[in-house]
Ligand SMILES: Nc1ncnc2c1ncn2[C@@H]1O[C@H](COP(=O)(O)OP(=O)(O)OP(=O)(O)O)[C@@H](O)[C@H]1O
């Protein structure tokens with residue numbers, strides 16, 4: 001049984017033009033111990049999926065799904081207490097831009113100790129518990145590769161570089177020993193050596209502790225380094241998902257293909273300064289979504305059928321939603 | 332042949348006093364020198380806070396250097412002649428979003444520098460605006476649009492159009508691709524390369540994206556703590572890095588590619 005299982009998740013947002021499907025039949029599965037990348041351009045709905053999973057969607061939006069479960073338990077119908085408990089014990093989230101998600105007015109040590117759940121502490125007097133918290137905090141820091149803990153526990157977020165703050169975020173996410181870590185664009189804007197450190201840390205946590213990771217990003221280089229599997233999102237629709245190496249070597253959906261071609265580092269045969277492959281046009285806004293396949297107006301393979309939303313099809317564990325996938329020749 | 336842009340021993344020192352009688356903190360950009368020819372691209376890489384953005388600001392004349400000289404086509408640029416600088420060396424900002432005035436139409440945004448810096452009359456300005464929009468792949472109609480009506484990629488194009496409208500010889504850009512999504516990013520990269528071929532533009536840009544740096548730049552400047560630790564032809568530096576710091580950056584990048 002998969003850890004996380006989402007089938008046809010649809011999220012509707014009310015706007016001046018009526019209800020808009022910000023997410024349209026999104027499917028996503030994650031097994032224990034898996035590192036899955038969730039890829040898509042800005043505004044494609046990645047963070048909305050994360051919010052749907054953690055239950056941070058405003059009440060007045062409409063959320064429906066054929067299935068949305070955590071270890072077989074239905075997340076949508078469960079009581080909010082039960083759901084909060086899962087979020088506290090099983091699923092942890094870290095966000096892009098660590099400095100903004102930390103409290104600037106408290107030291108990193110205070111924030112980290114606060115994230116340690118009470119049930120991990122033995123019963124005792126409050127001063128004993130404070131000492132225990134400190135011990136656990138130091139251990140957590142060692143786990144994320146911060147050895148000079150005394151130097152950083154007193155420090156405030158603004159005084160420290162990005163990677164240290166992000167490591168702190170990861171440390172407090174690990175405090176409750178979650179099964180799943182959702183990392184929403186954790187390396188955005190980071191310089192390459194810093195980025196590599198964070199990626200290595202996440203990979204190690206996955207290998208050693210069997211932590212499952214949902215890695216949300218549009219940094220293809222980072223993704224292909226981290227993930228075993230990948231789900232590609234375009235304008236709120238899942239267009240393709242499967243094994244990382246399959247999607248890299250042989251994408252079936254025109255969008256995935258364009259995405260892979262857009263990273264010059266993936267193409268060793270590319271002569272310097274030659275034009276990069278790209279799709280015409282830009283991502284439509286939510287207010288101007290095309291009907292049917294949302295890639296339609298930008299897709300080089302589009303035909304008349306594409307005004308109907310393509311059904312999801314599969315070849316073994318490789319899923320795609322396209323009327324004219326790349327392995328079929330066009331009429 | 333004289334270089335299009337030649338920078339010789341450019342230096343800059345910032346002093347910040349911390350508190351009453353506090354210690355003086357200094358940041359020094361130590362002598363930077365480089366040259367680029369028409370149509371060439373120079374990339375600047377390095378840590379946050381290594382002085383890359385400062386160097387960009389010195390090039391476009393937003394800051395005055397403490398020492399050194401900048402030559403354009405062999406002619407020394409006067410640090411006090413802002414107009415001459417504005418006409419020839421133009422800047423594109425990282426977040427075109429913040430740098431475009433939401434209250435002005437795209438047409439007005441592009442017309443502003445023409446009014447300030449040229450003698451063109453209203454009709455000639457209008458013509459120039461339309462031509463520049465076409466040059467960056469936008470439509471004449473876009474002059475009537477306001478910022479909120481444009482997508483990220485279109486905003487980036489307007490930022491580029493505003494830089495190009497004065498027919499500069501060099502464009503300087505601070506992280507021009509970072510805020511762009513993959514498909515739009517490739518479009519912008521292609522556009523800049525095409526403009527360089529057509530107009531012989533020199534392009535200086537700062538980036539963390541070593542994949543793009545390697546693909547489009549001819550020369551590379553590696554900076555660390557205000558110091559140029561390495562410079563040279565991009566391919567040479569990537570293949571045979573000399574400084575330890577450059578080697579670390581290149582290895583980190585390679586380790587991401589070769590998994
Ligand atoms: N509170 C909201 N009200 C209205 N629309 C929203 C709201 N939050 C998000 N959206 C819209 O939903 C779409 C998806 O947003 P989301 O934040 O999931 O994008 P994303 O894929 O995470 O992008 P990024 O890579 O920039 O983080 C966007 O078009 C966004 O404008």
Ligand code: SF4
Pocket residue numbers: 253254255293294295296297299300301302303306310321322323324325
């Ligand atoms: S369904 Fe049609 S428009 Fe959509 S990706 Fe496939 S070919 Fe292109």
Ligand SMILES: [Mg+2]
Pocket residue numbers: 046047184185
């Ligand atoms: Mg997001």
